[in-house]
Amino acid sequence: MKRINLVVNGIRHSVEVGDSALLLDVLRDQAGTTAVREGCGVGACGACTVLVDGMSVSTCLALAERYDGAEIRTADGLPADDDVVRAFVECGAAQCGYCIPGFVMMTHELLSENPEPDEEEVARHLEGNICRCGTYTEICRAVTTAAHRRAAR
Ligand code: FES
Numbered sequence: 001m002k003r004i005n006l007v008v009n010g011i012r013h014s015v016e017v018g019d020s021a022l023l024l025d026v027l028r029d030q031a032g033t034t035a036v037r038e039g040c041g042v043g044a045c046g047a048c049t050v051l052v053d054g055m056s057v058s059t060c061l062a063l064a065e066r067y068d069g070a071e072i073r074t075a076d077g078l079p080a081d082d083d084v085v086r087a088f089v090e091c092g093a094a095q096c097g098y099c100i101p102g103f104v105m106m107t108h109e110l111l112s113e114n115p116e117p118d119e120e121e122v123a124r125h126l127e128g129n130i131c132r133c134g135t136y137t138e139i140c141r142a143v144t145t146a147a148h149r150r151a152a153r
Pocket residue numbers: 037038039040041042043044045046047048049058059060061
């Protein structure tokens with residue numbers, strides 16, 4: 001076991017992790033960030049995505065011990081009036097909601113890198129995220145809605 005420090009949504013957590021502990025499990029079980037979801041468990045669906053130092057990471061593939069000192073953002077830590085979440089709700093971009101935290105975090109990454117993405121750029125950035133309900137049209141609309149609102153501010 002090894003002790004590591006994670007800053008999760010601004011709160012410092014000091015946790016003991018084994019060699020094979022996954023960041024997904026540490027975030028859910030030890031940091032209490034249950035918006036981080038396990039979908040496929042093999043890096044193919046995006047449900048478990050968080051931002052580590054601003055970059056998206058599939059936590060189901062990430063060994064926790066490698067993230068000692070990392071600054072992690074999850075959907076749990078977004079403010080109640082988060083503009084991306086609001087756009088997803090308004091555009092009906094969710095059915096089960098299982099996949100949505102991953103989409104929302106990927107959208108935050110996209111908009112911080114590219115504030116006004118076109119539809120193709122949205123689709124390309126989100127291509128690793130799977131929505132089994134097929135709400136991709138609404139999700140794309142939500143991303144562009146959030147982008148337009150930020151641009152208008
Ligand atoms: S649960 Fe991690 S990519 Fe699917």
